[in-house]
Amino acid sequence: MIDPxxxxxxxxxPYFDLIRRAVGDLVDGEHFFDVVSDDIVYEVLYELPGWPRSLKGRRDLMAAFRGYVDNIALxxxxxxxxxxxxxxxxIVIEYEVRGTIIATQVNYENRFxxxxxxxxxxxxxxRDYMDSLAAWNALVARAEIVP
Known part of the structure; x- marks a missing residue:
């Protein structure tokens, strides 16, 4: 359960819980946003519309994730x-996420x-790497019309 x-x-x-489990006692804090420093540098080495290549600071990271959760439900x-x-x-972590693109209800699966x-x-x-094509395909796909 997410704190208020x-x-x-x-x-x-699901992502936040997985990351918290991955970092274990290497950090202090309960939630993902509690375990990142105020001046974190968060880089993504992929192009995805609406997501910046580099973020600096917890506040900017939280704003970027707000856009994520407005579009994808894991x-x-x-x-x-x-x-x-x-x-x-x-540490270096490998993991997968599964969810739904909210606007279209298209399935979303990705590896990081x-x-x-x-x-x-x-x-x-x-520093984050992901399957950019999987993300792009999910974001541009149209929901299937079921008769």
Missing amino acids: PYAAYEAAA QSAGELIVHKTDDGGG CSIIRFENKKIVYW
Whole structure:
């Protein structure tokens, strides 16, 4: 269940829960937005209309995710694999999400690989890779008309 301050992000709860599980005791805080630093750098190495390539700060990250949850409702996130870095200051995670494009009710499935760095028990850096074509196909697909 999402805490009241984050209730607007309920559609991404499976993702937030998976990430919180992945980072475990490497960070302090309960919710995804609690475990990122105020000045996090969040980069995405893909082109997706409406999502910036780089965000700086928790506030901008929260605003970007607000757009995400206005368009995609996740039903699950799983297939988590966590790789710890040799220096102990980060992890690399692989995972999948499944959901629905809200406007069209088209199924959405995607795979991700994220590189995460920590300082002072907070996430300070995030670099994200995903299957851009899967996202694009889901976003531009039209709902099937069932007779």
